[in-house]
Amino acid sequence: MNLTLKVWRQQNADSKGEMVTYKVSDITPDMSFLEMIDVLNEGILSGDIEDKQNYGPVAFDHDCREGICGMCSMYINGEPHGPGRAVTTCQLHMREFSDGETIYIEPWRAKAFPIIKDLVTDRSAFDRIIQAGGYVSVNTSGNTQDANALPIPKENADAAFDAATCIGCGACVAACKNSSAMLFTSAKVAQLSLLPQGEPEREKRVMDMVKQMDEEGFGNCTNTGACSVECPKEISLENIARMNREFLRANLTSSK
Amino acid sequence: MKLDSKIPEGPLDKKWTNHKSNIRLVNPANKRNIDVIVIGTGLAGASASASLAEMGYNVKAFCFQDSPRRAHSIAAQGGINAAKNYQNDGDSVYRLFYDTVKGGDYRSREANVYRLAEVSTNIIDQCVAQGVPFARDYGGLLDNRSFGGVQVSRTFYAKGQTGQQLLLGAYSALSRQISKGKVKLYNRHEMVEIVKVDGKARGIIAKNLVTGELERHGAHAVVLASGGYGNVFFLSTNAMGSNGSAAWKAHRQGALFSNPCFTQIHPTCIPVSGTYQSKLTLMSESLRNDGRIWVPKEKEDAEAIRQGKLKPTDLPEEKRDYYLERRYPAFGNLVPRDVASRAAKERCDAGYGVNKTGQAVYLDFASAIQRYGKEEAAVQGLKNPSAQEITDLGKKVVASKYGNLFQMYEKITGDNPYQTPMMIFPAVHYTMGGLWVDYNLMTSVPGLFATGESNFSDHGANRLGASALMQGLADGYFVLPYTIGDYLADDIRTGPISTDSKEFEDAENEIVERTQKLMNAKGKHSVDEYHKKLGLIMWNECGMSRNAEGLKKAMKEIQELRADFWENVKIPGNINEYNPELDKAGRVADFLELGELMCKDALEREESAGGHFREEHQTEEGEAKRDDENYAFVSCWNYKGNPSDAELIKEDLVFENIELKTRSYK
Incomplete structure (x- = not known):
C-alpha cells in the first residue's frame, strides 16, 4: 500500500504547529498503525522520505504495543485511536485502510493535555485526579484480614473489574466536544464504590476527585456518549451515571 | 571479591521470621531524615515506593513513561501465585517453594524462594484490601486457575489483565503517598548513572526526557526496580521502552551481574509476521489450561497447511500430534515454559510447523468449547441440546475466561480463534538473570538494592508462570521495606546527601x-x-x-x-x-x-x-x-571493562531441604 500522511508537527510546547505531508510506500496490511509510523520515521531518518522542513522523526507516545499501557494516543482521521472499535492505536492494523488513502494524524486536543512535541501530550492531569482520592487508604501490612474473609457478590466484583480496566489513555477526553474527563474519573469512582473496601472513603473520594477534575480544566459532561464509543476498553457510560449518583449522595449525606 | 549472601541460620521455615525479628530498625523520627530513590514504577517499584513512604522514608520515584501506571507490569496477563490452598487441593507454602525450585531447575537459592512462598499469601490479602477486583465465584469467594509446572490451582487472576489490576493497586497506593508529599514523582525521567560516594550508592544522575536536562539526585540508598533485559533480543514481549540500562549502569559501577544467560522464551506468543515487526505479543499461559497444542502427525499435511491447501479444522483427530500430551503425560499441555518452548521448536525444526514460515504450532480450543458447552447445558437444564447449542454455550464460557485474549489475537492476526485454532510460537518474555543480591536484596554495591525482575534471585534457570507478579510484589511490599532498614540504620546521623x-x-x-x-x-x-x-x-x-x-x-x-x-x-x-x-x-x-x-x-x-x-x-x-557436580552455582560477573573480560565469581548453591533430582514432567 502507498499512503499519504498528514501529520501534526510541533517542535515543543511553545512553538506553533502545522500539518505536514509525507508519502509512505510498501505498507503491508499486517502492520500495526504504529509500525507504519516506524516505517515513516526510518524513512525520514534515512532521507528516503522527504521531510522538507527538517522536523526529523515524528515523536509519539507508545510503549507496550499490545493495548494495555495506555501510552499511545492520537487522532487518526479525526477519531481517537482511529476507525477501529475497542482498540488502541497500537492494536489498529493497516488492513483497515486502503491503498492510496490520505490519513490525518493529530495529537489529543484538550486544554488539560498540553502538547509536548508533535503527537506527544502531557496527561499528568489524570494522575493528579487519582492522587486526589482514587485509592483505598490501606497501608502495606502483613496483617490485613484474609482475602476471603469478606465475600463480594460476583456481579459487583465483575462490574468493579469492568470499570477498573480503564487504561488512562485519554481517548475519552479527546473524543468529547467538551474535553470532559467524566468517563475516566467515574471509572475509578465506580470501581471503588462497588467494593466493600471502598466504602469508608466513599463520599470523600467522589467529592475530591470531581473537584480535582474540575481544577485541571476538563469540561463538563453533556451525555453525548462519544467517550464510551471511542474508549478502547469500552468503559460503560453507566459509570458516569453511577458517579453522578455517588456525587449527589455524598453532597446530601456527607458531614463536610 | 568475597560474596556474602547473608542467608540467615536456622531451619528453612524460621529463617525469615527470625531474620525480621533480629535485623536493625530505623525509628519513625529518623526515617523522616532518610531519602530513598526508587527507579521504576512497576509492581516492584510502585509497591516499594508506596510501602517505604508509608513507613516514613522520603521517597523519590522515577519512571521513563509519562505515568507510573504504564510500567510494563501492566501487560502481565494470566495471574499471580499464592499458597492459599483455597481450592483444598493440597497446596502449601512448602509445595509452592518446592515447585518454584524444581521449576527453576535447581538453580535458585532455597532461602529466598521459601521466603517468597511464605509472603505470597500476604500479597493476595493486601491487594484485596486495596480494592483489586480479582475474579470471584458465585459465592463471592476468590477463584483460582492452574499454571504450568504445577499440579494445584493456586493462581489468582483478573481475566487476562491480572498485571494491570495489580499494578493499578500498587499505583493507587503510590498515588496516595504522592498526594501526601511522601513520594516525589519524576515521570518522563530516566536514570542514566548511579553515583557512589565512599563506595556507597548515594544518588543518581537522571535525565529529564522532555528537556534533555541532566539532574542530580542524592539519597541514602538507591533501589532499582527497573525490570528485565529481554529487549536485548529486539523482538520480545517486553514494551518498546523496557531496557536493561539501569541494571547495566549498576554493573559498571561494581554490582555483580548474575546468570545473565538465563532468559525465558515463552511458548505461546503470536508468531512473527514480517521484518517491519516491532514487538511480539504474548498469549497468556492460562490458555494452556484449556487449549491443546498440536501439529499434524504427517509432514505432508503440515506442508499442505503451509501452502493453504488444507485447513487445520479439516484434519481428523487421528492425524494430529498433541506432542506435549504425548511426551509429558503427567503435566500435558501445562509443562513449564522452557519445556513447552523447546518442544515446539523441535517439531518446527523437524518440518511440522504450520504457518507460512513453518515457525508456528496450533493452540486449539475446540475440545474445551465442547466440554464447557456440555457442562453449561447441564447447568441450564437443557434436555438433548443440539450440537450448535453446545458449541454456542461453550464459546460463551471460553469468552468469559479468555475473552480479551481471543479479541487481542483476532485484532492482530485477522483470524477468529473461536473457529480456527490459534497459531503460536515461542518468544523472549522474561529474564531470570539480573543483578546479584544478598538475602536483604542488596547488590554488591553497598546501598544499592535490586528488586523484581531486575535481580536474579528467585527463579533459577526458569520462572514458573504467574510467579513474576508474585516476586515483584513480594520484594516491594514485604521484603525490601524491612531489609533496607538494616542498611539505613547506619545513616540516621548522616544528614542530607549533597549533590x-x-x-x-x-x-x-x-x-x-x-x-x-x-x-x-x-x-x-x-x-x-x-x-x-x-x-x-x-x-x-x-x-x-x-x-x-x-x-x-x-x-x-x-x-x-x-x-x-x-x-x-x-x-x-x-x-x-x-x-x-x-x-x-x-x-x-x-x-x-x-x-x-x-x-x-x-x-x-x-x-x-x-x-x-x-x-x-x-x-x-x-x-x-x-x-550438579560442577554447575550448582550462581554465576556472578564482575565488570572489568569489556564484557569478554568480565571476571567470574561463583556463589555455590546449597540444597539442604530439597533433593536434587532430574527434573521430569513425564
Whole structure:
C-alpha cells in the first residue's frame, strides 16, 4: 500500500504547529498503525522520505504495543485511536485502510493535555485526579484480614473489574466536544464504590476527585456518549451515571 | 571479591521470621531524615515506593513513561501465585517453594524462594484490601486457575489483565503517598548513572526526557526496580521502552551481574509476521489450561497447511500430534515454559510447523468449547441440546475466561480463534538473570538494592508462570521495606546527601561526554538497525538452544557491531530537547555490552538448565542435562571493562531441604 500522511508537527510546547505531508510506500496490511509510523520515521531518518522542513522523526507516545499501557494516543482521521472499535492505536492494523488513502494524524486536543512535541501530550492531569482520592487508604501490612474473609457478590466484583480496566489513555477526553474527563474519573469512582473496601472513603473520594477534575480544566459532561464509543476498553457510560449518583449522595449525606 | 549472601541460620521455615525479628530498625523520627530513590514504577517499584513512604522514608520515584501506571507490569496477563490452598487441593507454602525450585531447575537459592512462598499469601490479602477486583465465584469467594509446572490451582487472576489490576493497586497506593508529599514523582525521567560516594550508592544522575536536562539526585540508598533485559533480543514481549540500562549502569559501577544467560522464551506468543515487526505479543499461559497444542502427525499435511491447501479444522483427530500430551503425560499441555518452548521448536525444526514460515504450532480450543458447552447445558437444564447449542454455550464460557485474549489475537492476526485454532510460537518474555543480591536484596554495591525482575534471585534457570507478579510484589511490599532498614540504620546521623560533590560532577561530566560521542557519530545507520542486528545474533546463537561454536561467533559479532555502532550510528536532533532516538541509542549501547556478557555466561555454563539449553548437554530424548557436580552455582560477573573480560565469581548453591533430582514432567 502507498499512503499519504498528514501529520501534526510541533517542535515543543511553545512553538506553533502545522500539518505536514509525507508519502509512505510498501505498507503491508499486517502492520500495526504504529509500525507504519516506524516505517515513516526510518524513512525520514534515512532521507528516503522527504521531510522538507527538517522536523526529523515524528515523536509519539507508545510503549507496550499490545493495548494495555495506555501510552499511545492520537487522532487518526479525526477519531481517537482511529476507525477501529475497542482498540488502541497500537492494536489498529493497516488492513483497515486502503491503498492510496490520505490519513490525518493529530495529537489529543484538550486544554488539560498540553502538547509536548508533535503527537506527544502531557496527561499528568489524570494522575493528579487519582492522587486526589482514587485509592483505598490501606497501608502495606502483613496483617490485613484474609482475602476471603469478606465475600463480594460476583456481579459487583465483575462490574468493579469492568470499570477498573480503564487504561488512562485519554481517548475519552479527546473524543468529547467538551474535553470532559467524566468517563475516566467515574471509572475509578465506580470501581471503588462497588467494593466493600471502598466504602469508608466513599463520599470523600467522589467529592475530591470531581473537584480535582474540575481544577485541571476538563469540561463538563453533556451525555453525548462519544467517550464510551471511542474508549478502547469500552468503559460503560453507566459509570458516569453511577458517579453522578455517588456525587449527589455524598453532597446530601456527607458531614463536610 | 568475597560474596556474602547473608542467608540467615536456622531451619528453612524460621529463617525469615527470625531474620525480621533480629535485623536493625530505623525509628519513625529518623526515617523522616532518610531519602530513598526508587527507579521504576512497576509492581516492584510502585509497591516499594508506596510501602517505604508509608513507613516514613522520603521517597523519590522515577519512571521513563509519562505515568507510573504504564510500567510494563501492566501487560502481565494470566495471574499471580499464592499458597492459599483455597481450592483444598493440597497446596502449601512448602509445595509452592518446592515447585518454584524444581521449576527453576535447581538453580535458585532455597532461602529466598521459601521466603517468597511464605509472603505470597500476604500479597493476595493486601491487594484485596486495596480494592483489586480479582475474579470471584458465585459465592463471592476468590477463584483460582492452574499454571504450568504445577499440579494445584493456586493462581489468582483478573481475566487476562491480572498485571494491570495489580499494578493499578500498587499505583493507587503510590498515588496516595504522592498526594501526601511522601513520594516525589519524576515521570518522563530516566536514570542514566548511579553515583557512589565512599563506595556507597548515594544518588543518581537522571535525565529529564522532555528537556534533555541532566539532574542530580542524592539519597541514602538507591533501589532499582527497573525490570528485565529481554529487549536485548529486539523482538520480545517486553514494551518498546523496557531496557536493561539501569541494571547495566549498576554493573559498571561494581554490582555483580548474575546468570545473565538465563532468559525465558515463552511458548505461546503470536508468531512473527514480517521484518517491519516491532514487538511480539504474548498469549497468556492460562490458555494452556484449556487449549491443546498440536501439529499434524504427517509432514505432508503440515506442508499442505503451509501452502493453504488444507485447513487445520479439516484434519481428523487421528492425524494430529498433541506432542506435549504425548511426551509429558503427567503435566500435558501445562509443562513449564522452557519445556513447552523447546518442544515446539523441535517439531518446527523437524518440518511440522504450520504457518507460512513453518515457525508456528496450533493452540486449539475446540475440545474445551465442547466440554464447557456440555457442562453449561447441564447447568441450564437443557434436555438433548443440539450440537450448535453446545458449541454456542461453550464459546460463551471460553469468552468469559479468555475473552480479551481471543479479541487481542483476532485484532492482530485477522483470524477468529473461536473457529480456527490459534497459531503460536515461542518468544523472549522474561529474564531470570539480573543483578546479584544478598538475602536483604542488596547488590554488591553497598546501598544499592535490586528488586523484581531486575535481580536474579528467585527463579533459577526458569520462572514458573504467574510467579513474576508474585516476586515483584513480594520484594516491594514485604521484603525490601524491612531489609533496607538494616542498611539505613547506619545513616540516621548522616544528614542530607549533597549533590555538590566531585563524585556527582564527575558522573555528570561522563554522561555529557558519552552523549556527545553518540551525537557526533553522525553516521548512516539508525539505532533500530543496530538493535535489530543484535537481536538476530542473540536469537540465533543465544536463544532457545545454544552451542559453544555459535556463542563464540556471537561474541565476536557483537564486538564488531558495537564498534561499528559507536562510529556509524545516526541520531537526529539535539541533546537539549525531547529526543526519543537519542534515548533509544543510550539503551542500545548498553544492550550491545550486555548481549556479549550473556553469550559469555552461556558459553561458560557447560550444562543445560531451564531456559539455558546447551546442545552439547542433552539426554538421548533431547531433554536438558544438568551438571550438579560442577554447575550448582550462581554465576556472578564482575565488570572489568569489556564484557569478554568480565571476571567470574561463583556463589555455590546449597540444597539442604530439597533433593536434587532430574527434573521430569513425564
